[in-house]
Amino acid sequence: MFCKHHKFKLITMMLIAIFFLTSGFGCKQGNMDAVNDLKKPIILKYWRVFDSSDSFDDIISSYNQSHPNVNIEYRKLRYDEYEKELLEAWAEDRGPDIFAIHNTWIGKYARKILAMPETVKLPYVVSRNKKTKDIEKADYQQVKMLSPMDIRNNFAETIYQDVVRDSQIFGLPLSLDSLALFYNRTMLDNAQIIKVPSTWVEIKEAAKKLTLQNDTGEIVQAGIALGTNNNINRYSDILNLLMMQNGTLMTDETGSRATFNQPSPYAVDKSYRPGQEALRFYTDFAMPSKEVYSWNETMPEASEAFVAARLAMMLGYSYQLPLIRTRGIKLNIGIAEAPHINADGTDALGSKINFASYWIETVAKKTAHPDYAWNFLMFAADKEHVIKYLQKTKKPTALRSLIETQLEDADIKPFADQVLTAQSWYRGNDGQATENIFGEMIDAILKGKNTAEEAMRYAVERINQTF
Structure with a gap:
């Protein structure tokens, strides 16, 4: 009886010792x-x-x-x-x-x-x-x-x-980040623009009211910075935004080739090319012969013109805001979501599209x-x-999960509101080359070298070489 009890205690102690050794309790520092x-x-x-x-x-x-x-x-x-x-x-x-x-x-x-x-x-x-x-x-x-x-x-x-x-x-x-509308409140008030433009039609009307020219036709106050490639920091992003909002399919379904010059498969008119129309819309703002003329290649860089109170509206990113506030300390600046095609905030294909950069x-x-x-x-x-x-x-x-928190910050709210609808597109193995090609496409239109159809076709051919 004693032997059995002694043997049982010995086995129990051995099991406890093994437990402590293997579980880490036997070492203060664990593993x-x-x-x-x-x-x-x-x-x-x-x-x-x-x-x-x-x-x-x-x-x-x-x-x-x-x-x-x-x-x-x-x-x-x-x-x-x-x-x-x-x-x-x-x-x-x-x-x-x-x-x-x-x-x-x-x-x-x-x-x-x-x-x-x-x-x-x-x-x-x-x-x-x-x-x-x-x-x-x-x-x-x-x-x-x-x-x-x-x-x-x-x-x-x-x-x-x-x-x-x-x-x-x-x-x-x-x-x-995503493109949003920066505007000078004072300039809009002086032009009797009660509501900040939220559609592209409203942008056109506001630009006409805000643009002021002197006797020689020189722009002394620009309505909005659109239409050029040399003095708008993210011109290609703005044009991309317009194209995508207008229903342009930037690439095929596999993302293996650019297709932004093609007709829209969703339009009633099967010959309608939304990319070309967006390009025309963009460049019209830099053409003196157009009613919406409000910007040109001789103007300062857009953010510089905005800070100098020579520009009423511009599209930009949140990262530009600190510099604008620092340099334009006396300006009454407002920020709103990027314009859309429809009054309800949607675009050509019924959804809301913003442009992402990050x-x-x-x-x-x-x-x-x-x-x-x-x-x-x-x-x-x-x-x-x-x-x-x-x-x-x-x-x-x-x-x-952090969007709602950021809506409480007035400066960040317009950008936070756009996070879920912000889109981008695959621009091949050389995104910078694609951007440069977009710039040359804009330049070809402004200088009358090509029609919108020709400029887009050439751009697609060159971009597809980088895919």
Whole structure:
């Protein structure tokens, strides 16, 4: 009897000991391998444009609470040197682990990008000493990354269209910008324009009232900056917006070739070409012979003219607002949603279309730390953390869940209102080349070199060479 009882106690003690040893209760620091891994420094080089490093201080600090071994080396580069620096750095194996690209650059950089993995396994801090802040316990965590369906459910639809390729995720956005209408309240009041124009017909009527010329025909006050390519910062985006709102199919269903010169399959008149009509509408504003003439190639750059109170209305992005407010401190500025075709806010095909422009954060294929890089980006793009970035930079969200919050900010509201209806289109492997071709198309019309039909046909042929 004694032997049986003794044997039972021995077995029980052995089982308890095994439990403590295998469960981690026997070690104050939990998984020692995880603790040791958290002592190994990881450097992630992060390259971007426009935003200063303090825009990310809060996000990086929060990430370091769980991953204290990760050092994010943030570098802001000038836009005009950015791509050259990227390519040279990668060629010399000193490039960034994480970098940002414009949404139109995905095709161009696809081979440089490491797609998001399905899961990552990383060490993380479980607990710290309250006094010394030293790691008390650490472990490994298998983190499930975002799926294509998560992208579709959590972000604006256009982001899914841009970043998901062959069922893989090629990047995550921190914000999403769209074209909106900037206007000078004082000028509109002086012209007795009671309601801010919300349709393109109203824009035409307002432009006629707002445009003032001297005795020699020189424009001394422009109604709206439309029609040219040399002095409107995002002329191609504005023309794209007009074309898409008018029902233009920018590419075929597969996105493999440009089709914006083709007739509309939805129009009653099967010969109607909505792209051509949008091009005519745009360039009319820069033609002295047209009733809506309100801008020309000799005018200053649009934002400069707006700040100098020589321009009543312009289409622009949220990132332009801080500079306009700083330089045009005495101006009474208003911002409204971009105009649409119909009075109810819809466009030619019955839906509401706005134009998106945004940057995508992604991971370089050459990175030595892919799991850390992608884990940090998913952390940064999460609602809880990205809101800190958005508040510092005053940018509109890309997340559906933050739209309502941003509607409370008068400056951001017009852009936040447009997030869900903002669209883009695939512009081949060289988005800049496509933009330049659009500029040449506009120039050909203004100089009378081609008809709208000819200019569009030539543009499509050239753009398709980049697909």
